[in-house]
Amino acid sequence: RKEVEQDPGPFNVPEGATVAFNCTYSNSASQSFFWYRQDCRKEPKLLMSVYSSGNEDGRFTAQLNRASQYISLLIRDSKLSDSATYLCVVFPNAGNMLTFGGGTRLMVKP
Amino acid sequence: NAGVMQNPRHLVRRRGQEARLRCSPMKGHSHVYWYRQLPEEGLKFMVYLQKENIIDESGMPKERFSAEFPKEGPSILRIQQVVRGDSAAYFCASSPRGTETYEQYFGPGTRLTVT
Numbered sequence: 001r002k003e004v005e006q007d008p009g010p011f012n013v014p015e016g017a018t019v020a021f022n023c024t025y026s027n028s029a030s031q032s033f034f035w036y037r038q039d040c041r042k043e044p045k046l047l048m049s050v051y052s053s054g055n056e057d058g059r060f061t062a063q064l065n066r067a068s069q070y071i072s073l074l075i076r077d078s079k080l081s082d083s084a085t086y087l088c089v090v091f092p093n094a095g096n097m098l099t100f101g102g103g104t105r106l107m108v109k110p
Numbered sequence: 111n112a113g114v115m116q117n118p119r120h121l122v123r124r125r126g127q128e129a130r131l132r133c134s135p136m137k138g139h140s141h142v143y144w145y146r147q148l149p150e151e152g153l154k155f156m157v158y159l160q161k162e163n164i165i166d167e168s169g170m171p172k173e174r175f176s177a178e179f180p181k182e183g184p185s186i187l188r189i190q191q192v193v194r195g196d197s198a199a200y201f202c203a204s205s206p207r208g209t210e211t212y213e214q215y216f217g218p219g220t221r222l223t224v225t
Contacts, residue, residue, distance in 0.1 A: 043201055
């Protein structure tokens with residue numbers, strides 16, 4: 001089983017749609033959780049951290065369910081510029097590396 | 111404040127040659143991480159270095175790959191006798207502290223193509 005699993009997609013949605021991505025992780029001792037965004041052939045960039053209480057940043061909402069080892073990202077009112085690959089990232093309780101999921105590809109169409 | 115710098119951005123090597131990838135961390139950052147992204151896959155951790163020390167190399171292939179972060183100059187990821195399977199994007203990240211932080215800032219990557 002992969003440490004961080006995501007549906008690779010692609011998710012094809014029209015502009016203005018609401019889309020949700022899910023991610024599961026295997027290490028119950030994981031400490032910190034993030035969503036990164038990666039544009040084609042570019043470096044990953046931090047989109048937002050994920051807190052147990054859930055957090056929102058504009059059109060983006062992230063939630064964490066520790067009991068189910070599950071993380072989600074909700075994007076409301078999708079824009080063309082949201083088209084990218086969204087990476088679920090976990091920082092373990094022990095260790096130094098970020099552990100990346102394979103990414104979920106989003107394509108927002110006009 | 112310049113971000114993480116990597117060079118070259120693109121590198122083409124023939125099988126059996128050596129590849130050297132360089133990473134200059136953000137100013138004030140003394141911790142460097144290398145990740146590899148194979149085509150259509152996620153990023154995989156390779157190695158974590160502080161100045162003059164390798165802290166964690168659990169993700170490094172046992173042969174042909176080495177990394178260093180000297181007291182002066184950039185961090186270097188070295189791949190000897192490259193093979194086609196080494197073709198990938200290699201990303202470097204830096205952070206201002208070590209294991210206390212997950213705030214890693216990524217460079218633009220080096221795309222290695224082995225022909």
